[in-house]
Amino acid sequence: MHCLVYTLLHATTILLQRFGWEVFYHPPYSPDLAPSDFHLFAHMKRWLGGQIFTTDELQTSVQNWLKTQATAFYDEGIGKLVPRYDKCMNWNGDYVEK
Secondary structure (H helix, E strand, O other): OHHHHHHHHHHHHHHHHHHOOOOOOOOOOOHHHOHHHHHHHHHHHHHHOOOOOOHHHHHHHHHHHHHHOOHHHHHHHHHHHHHHHHHHHHOOOOOOOO
16 A cells, blocks of 8 residues: 555645646645535535435435536635635644634
């Protein structure tokens, strides 16, 4: 497993260098910098509210909900990331949204 992780890390590093992208360093877990935490799950939580599912129904329903979201929905979440990263970088990583 260690070898696989190293191989993936190496391949990612090469790809980032090829694209000429700058890598931003941030705390290992930053919910305010993870689009799934600040965008996706907030919408999903509202959608799930008040519904009752069996375990199998829940998995299928969530998968279907994710598939039915328009590209603009995901684009909006990624777009929100830019000002959040900017704020984090300007505060030298000492930033947590409250």
